[in-house]
Amino acid sequence: MPTEKSETLPFHRASPELAAPAADSLRTKYIWLAVYFFFNLALTIYNKAVLGHFPFPYVLTGIHALCGTIGCLIFYLKGHFTLTTLSERENITLFFFSLLYTINIAISNVSLNLVTVPFHQIVRAMTPFFTIIIYVIGFRKVYGVMTYVSLIPVVAGVGFATAGDYYFTAIGFFLTLLGAFLAALKTVVTNRVQTGRLKLSPLELLFRMSPLALLQTVIYAYFTGELQGVKTYVATDLTMSMFLKLLLNGAIAFGLNVVSFTANKKTGALTMTVAANVKQILTIVLAIIFFHLTVTPMNAIGIILTLGGGAWYAKVELEAKQQKPTVLRPKDDGVAPKI
Template identity: 25%
Template sequence: MSSTTAFTFSSTSSPFLKTRKTSFQNPNPNCYRFNPVRLSTTSKSLDLCLRSSPLCSSSSRWSSIPSLVTDREMKNDFKTKASSSDGGASADEVETEKAGALTKTLQLGAYFGLWYLFNIYFNIYNKQVLKVFPFPVTITTVQFAVGTVIVFFMWALNLHKKPQITTSQLVAILPLAMVHTLGNLFTNMSLGKVAVSFTHTIKAMEPFFSVLFSALFMGEMPSLLVVSSLLPIVGGVALASMTEASFNWAGFWAAMASNVTFQSRNVLSKKFMVKKDQSMDNINLFSIITIMSLFLLFPVAFFMEGVKVSPAYLQSAGLNVRDLGTKALLAGLCFHAYQQVSYMILQRVSPVTHSVGNCVKRVVVIVTSVLFFRTPVSPINSLGTGIALAGVFLYSRIKSLKPKPKAA
């Protein structure tokens, strides 16, 4: 005599679990009878008991009975399948990833804020020093010296891993250090001659020289959209120059020379590719360039301007040694800090995003310098500056639309 028993496994605690029914025929009437309702809370040990029971082992039909599982095990099985269908990421992992992405976004925003803040204070302190101490070569050398001290301090305390640099890498970095030195020197020469706002307005023409040098030395011909974005840049700078109250040719050409050297650095960084290892990141690359710039500029400053930073000379010139030294030190700290943070941002975002951020930074610096130094600005001058900066932003957006090369 045989009987058929239906075992129902159900879970009322989860709406996602469907009721599972398993029917089998009991081949042995002497086998234990089970209450189907109580089987919903039965553990796997019951299944093992059924399989090992001497009363039931005489029939092979028991081998086809599915394993009995508990409600909890069914839930775990469902979660496992759900996580595997979502690409192996559980809910906790998704939440962790979201929190990590938010942290990275906040960190990047803090870096941009520090970049702008350090740049603002550098321009303010630097301009105050250059007004009373018109020796831009010496000032630039002092700034590189402050940066060099910070670099060695950072490496000595293991705040950043010291790079393992080779002679071939130094040879490749040398041209970058040379144009980096000239770029910062010409910037300080311009800041000493004209208003901070006007220097940064002229430096808005960097995209023009970037396109020009890329076409001349790299063979990268610009598109029509890129060329059209350069027109408001050139026109805006020309309009601002014609109406600038502090205009003089020395300051104008110094700022233009700064554009040329800085964009030459970008082109050279493509032509003289530095073979990097894990320790040679953007921060260490900038640190090495800073040290090399100090050794390149120090003899030039000595022969061109002599020793002008001694207390005896400063007192004989009627300068407040303590006040001048404090502002020069702060300018040097901000000088190195804003450039290093710039490299840290460049390591996290694309060059186009960095370019857009640089455009916004220039606007912030111009506005704050006009307000701090109470620079007289005419409506036409403001219009020219605005047109130039709008052209820079347009250029950055057009560069972001450049199609990516298709993978082979």
């Protein structure tokens, strides 16, 4: 007779042999990465435009979390996913996971005020290396030499592409470095929550995270004085056009979160951090095309290095997956295997 817990859990928490879906093809993974690039670039450009008229970054993050909550609720009511019965320990894990997301945003914004933008970008470009360190030390994962080598132009290219004034204070350097580590840790934990013991779907993970993120960003906005500024803005400057722009901004953020979680689950944390570096370069390329941004020869070299390094990394990962042997585990029927 099944236990009470097994009766309440949905099918995707069953044994891995029964619940594991078929392996995603490389083409599917690259498609998800391409969609991730599209949403990420769209939100980055749109955020810059919105913040020019609505200078409240933490409130804007709260709007993203609110739209995520509403969007996931709609999908839940339509039956697109079910809620997993979690233990008290698992709920606490998700709470700390939400704190990691909020702290990562806070550290990034605070450090940006203490260092120059070029220095901030080059340190954040080291996120793939922090990701490798977390996996090697925390999960004893082994990477091939070519994986390490292919990451060098990805990181160095961002440095060349953003070359400029590298001024920083001591506390600014520490916080920027901490922000890069937290960004890597957030990406790794996102992958583990979806592929480890919890095995939460992207929509369920976002549904559980969004209300917590909303509460935390509102608290932070209160202590930084943003809420008071928003009250004044709503009373004097908010128009229907701006309201619709904020709503569209939140809808794009919801789409990005779903795509980001899904791409992370299908491709892995290290690939996502490399993709984030390539996204920085693509943002610069778009700025050159649409905003006539002037670049130096060194900036151009950096763009080529990062894009080429990203393609090289993808090739290395593809070859590693093709060469990885398939291990067939014999069924344990109590009979010793023949030698």
